[in-house]
Amino acid sequence: MSTTDIPVDNGVNVEALLGVREALGDTPDIAQFQWRATTEWVRGTHSQSSVETFYGFGEEQQHKTTFRYDADHPLAFAAEDNGVTPVEYVLVALGSCLTAGAASIAQQRNIQLRSVTATVEAAMDLHGILGADPDVRNGFSSIKVSFQIDADASQADLEALIAQSQKRSAVYDVLTNPTNISVTVN
Amino acid sequence: MPHVCVVVVGAGHCGLAMSRCLAERSIDHVVLERGEVANSWRTERWDSLRLLTPNWLTRLPGYAYGGADPDGYMSADEVADVIEAYGADTAAPVRTGTTVTSVRPAGRGYAVETDDGGWTADAVVVASGACNVASVPAVREAVPPGITSLTPAEYRNPDQVPEGGVLVVGASASGVQIADELIRDGRPVTIAVGEHVRVPRRYRGADILWWMEAAGVLDERYDQMDDLVRARSIPSMQLAGSLGGETLDLNALSGRGARLVGRLSAIRDGRALFSGSLPNVCALADLKLARLLDTLDAWAARSELDVPEPPERFPPTAVPSPPPLDLDLRRGEIRTIVWATGYRPDLSWLGLPVVNARGRLIHEGGVTRFPGIYLMGMPFLRRRKSTLIDGARADSQELAAHLATHLDSVAREAPHHAAGRG
Numbered sequence: 364m365s366t367t368d369i370p371v372d373n374g375v376n377v378e379a380l381l382g383v384r385e386a387l388g389d390t391p392d393i394a395q396f397q398w399r400a401t402t403e404w405v406r407g408t409h410s411q412s413s414v415e416t417f418y419g420f421g422e423e424q425q426h427k428t429t430f431r432y433d434a435d436h437p438l439a440f441a442a443e444d445n446g447v448t449p450v451e452y453v454l455v456a457l458g459s460c461l462t463a464g465a466a467s468i469a470q471q472r473n474i475q476l477r478s479v480t481a482t483v484e485a486a487m488d489l490h491g492i493l494g495a496d497p498d499v500r501n502g503f504s505s506i507k508v509s510f511q512i513d514a515d516a517s518q519a520d521l522e523a524l525i526a527q528s529q530k531r532s533a534v535y536d537v538l539t540n541p542t543n544i545s546v547t548v549n
Numbered sequence: 550m551p552h553v554c555v556v557v558v559g560a561g562h563c564g565l566a567m568s569r570c571l572a573e574r575s576i577d578h579v580v581l582e583r584g585e586v587a588n589s590w591r592t593e594r595w596d597s598l599r600l601l602t603p604n605w606l607t608r609l610p611g612y613a614y615g616g617a618d619p620d621g622y623m624s625a626d627e628v629a630d631v632i633e634a635y636g637a638d639t640a641a642p643v644r645t646g647t648t649v650t651s652v653r654p655a656g657r658g659y660a661v662e663t664d665d666g667g668w669t670a671d672a673v674v675v676a677s678g679a680c681n682v683a684s685v686p687a688v689r690e691a692v693p694p695g696i697t698s699l700t701p702a703e704y705r706n707p708d709q710v711p712e713g714g715v716l717v718v719g720a721s722a723s724g725v726q727i728a729d730e731l732i733r734d735g736r737p738v739t740i741a742v743g744e745h746v747r748v749p750r751r752y753r754g755a756d757i758l759w760w761m762e763a764a765g766v767l768d769e770r771y772d773q774m775d776d777l778v779r780a781r782s783i784p785s786m787q788l789a790g791s792l793g794g795e796t797l798d799l800n801a802l803s804g805r806g807a808r809l810v811g812r813l814s815a816i817r818d819g820r821a822l823f824s825g826s827l828p829n830v831c832a833l834a835d836l837k838l839a840r841l842l843d844t845l846d847a848w849a850a851r852s853e854l855d856v857p858e859p860p861e862r863f864p865p866t867a868v869p870s871p872p873p874l875d876l877d878l879r880r881g882e883i884r885t886i887v888w889a890t891g892y893r894p895d896l897s898w899l900g901l902p903v904v905n906a907r908g909r910l911i912h913e914g915g916v917t918r919f920p921g922i923y924l925m926g927m928p929f930l931r932r933r934k935s936t937l938i939d940g941a942r943a944d945s946q947e948l949a950a951h952l953a954t955h956l957d958s959v960a961r962e963a964p965h966h967a968a969g970r971g
Contacts, residue, residue, distance in 0.1 A: 391906055391907065519836065519839060519840075523836045523840075526832045526836055527833075529826065530744075535826070535829075539811070539825035539826045540822075541814050541815045
């Protein structure tokens, strides 16, 4: 807990978040969002994805620029390593989501953060995606996230912070619970 | 239609506590009960159920436990006996076997229809209970044939449960109690654990409820909560009265052979899928327990209480490594699923929209936006203890005061209504 009179500033606009939560009571439909990404094949296992627009708060929204992401397989897979693998993007997503959550919750709980580093490690048995063993899943067999946090807070406070971040994390939910995916062609 | 100042719906501990307060204020009223007094305690509880609060905490306006076992835990029948005697003590005006079918605005008050006649009333107190219906998630529809599903409202004892393994969905009070009973009966039990509240039965020589009451935790008010929606959804504590002084947390259950899995997320092609969040929900419960004990220890130190036993902290919840993520329900390992997934009130008979678009009750400490319509017995209605029998004590007194003021304002605007007050 910060013991100085300087207000805690982790750069999170908590009032805005609470304002949205308040507004949901009267107009719950504003909470319906749609996120989008478009992927274009380039060559081999190399593709380029772009994210520009999303739908939320009752209208179409636009990012301030079009963000682009290259994905590929590494040289060790006899590919060209033009970008990280799709599964590595998932680890980026998880680390980002939990870290953003940690900052927001720390702001709400008056904990001044000085640094936060999340190391995300995921184990995978390639027998799955290679189809070499039907008992092995394609995806991760486990994910481990290790946080290193420098802040004026006790170990218990920091554990509670990170536990709460998981509790309210979208990507954590996507990874720990099943999600329906429907795919069509032409 | 005859007129009465107040109709109280439900002759459980809340309805009868309110009746006592109204009688003390000479407010003319009737208590309508669809079954017998304390109906749900007699008909909707399992055989071995005991209160999870110690007997001395069973208090109502004008009633305190006077039996031989203040530190024990009453059975459901004993609770029903207490409530029945309480009502009889002041000859509460109860009409049993009378089911309310609708409540509609009528003039300045309401028209209350039942299956045995109706009344007009200036005020209606909804005391029909918070646990009328077992809440079962939609995923129940995907349970493969050949597996018996039971809710805690239907469960009575292990003998009615088919031989073989049981999956208990939910690890709050009902879930851990039923899981424990089935384990002791020799069943293989798997328990699917979502968010839960872990507490020890006893702490530093006294019951945890004694601590929570003495330290003021049970008296925390609804208007002091930062997040009241969350506070009202907190699940029931993992406690039992049926084990004497023993703690009934997940470590106790896994120590007796229960298998822990994460929250039941989905059933797909006959496979139950469990969330990978089990380590975190256990960490959340462990951290919350430590914060509670910190609060209690700090209060004891401030109050200069002479507690012989020193502060104690409990080992973290042991989580299987790795926890199973799925279970094939068609393999025969699980023969019964117990859906200990919560309860909700049934207010379908109340023809007034007291719930919002998300199905949440809208009220300000039991006062609804319909003048003269009051709620009782809901979680964290006015205080944390509103869920407990003792909660009805303060809640009924405060709401009766509000109601009396309301009746005065009705009487001032239409003097002939005052004829109903003694």
